[in-house]
Amino acid sequence: MTDTITIDDHQVPFEAGQTIMEAARAAGLYIEHLCYNPAYQPHGSCKLCSVKVDGVIQTACTMPAIAGQKVESDSPEMKSRRKTLVEMIFAEGNHYCAFCIKSGSCDLQALAYHLDMHENSFNHRYPVRVIDASHPDLILDHDRCIFCGLCIRASRDQDHKNVFTMAGRGKATRLAVNSETGKLGDSTIAADDAAAHVCPVGAIMPRRGAYSTPIGERYFDARGIDEIDNASGKL
Template identity: 55%
Template sequence: MTQTFMLDGLAIPFEEGQTIMEAAIAAGHYIPHLCYHPDFTPYGSCKLCNVEVNGKICAACTFPAREGQTVVSESLERNSDRQRITQMLFVEGNHFCPSCEKSGNCQLQGVAYHLKMTDDHFNHQFPHREIDASHPDILIDFNRCIFCALCVRASQEEDGKDVFAISGRGINKRLIINSDSGQLRDSELTVNDRATHICPTGAIVIKHTAYQVPIGDRQYDHQSISEVSMEQDGNVS
């Protein structure tokens, strides 16, 4: 007998061991997220996928699906919280979409559109963060890092290199590079590594590729992030 839980009034089938996020994606239902990727260990850092499970707030990417659960995702309260989280991500870093080469391909921007975010609400913190352009093929703009740890997990779990780590807490949190100098040029990262391509923002970019696809022809220019997510997360290798 198929096990199910209720998500926003719909019965969602699931297999033993699946999380709420995995079951929702398999059934074609989008739950906003940034740090989740089906290829890597769930991290639960961005909190965008928080849902209400039998009255308690839980991260859909880490919380197991169970028979008889009542899960609320698409509610005014949940999406209001997600919008505030997204606004905080924008002001805690330096995200300037009109001048960013990732505009139109950025998941943070895509989520903001999905949540109908029209302003930043909070005061910008304008942190002073460096740009590491030392690598011949790859650039890191730490101003755009949202600490999703996708590059950390991709480097460890797929590339087998452990190039990245996240250090510190709160305002002192930062992405660090595992090399003697602390610079990308002295790390093991290559342009073909999964960690180079997994960043949901413009923090990690490949040099000499900016604006090759014109604005207006980019991924989220024609499809919403919910549509793209269902295509990509639902069809992983």
């Protein structure tokens, strides 16, 4: 007999070693997430996939599935908590959807739509961050970085280049580039690296091609994020 966990009203089978997120995805259930990408080790940092496991809040992407768990995910309380987290991410950075080249294909924006976010309950910080335009093929716009660490994992585990790291703590946290000058242009990243295409928001974007997809045909124009999962690297 296969072991199962209960996610909301669904009996979900799982294999040994799977996380709650993996079991849910295999069963076709969507749990909101930003820093999770099935291609990489889970990070558990964005907290969007927080679920209640037997009454205790855990991140679904890191919590192993254990037979008999009762998982609460698609409830008004968890949705509300996730919406608050998305609001915090918007308030923490500089996310100007109106003229962002990632608009329409952005996981953060799509999640805000999905969670019915119309405004922000938090005061915007408007942090001063500087764009790194030193690379001939890529732009690193720190304004839009949400510190999901996907580029770090992609560069380390897939490209084996270790181009990115997280520096600083708390509100001084920033994405740092591993090069002598700290500039992307002096790093070993190349335009076709996985790290150059994994960003779920518009922080690491290819040059040339901005706004090339007309409104109406962008990744999330026709469907919600719960239907396509994530838009890493898409325009």
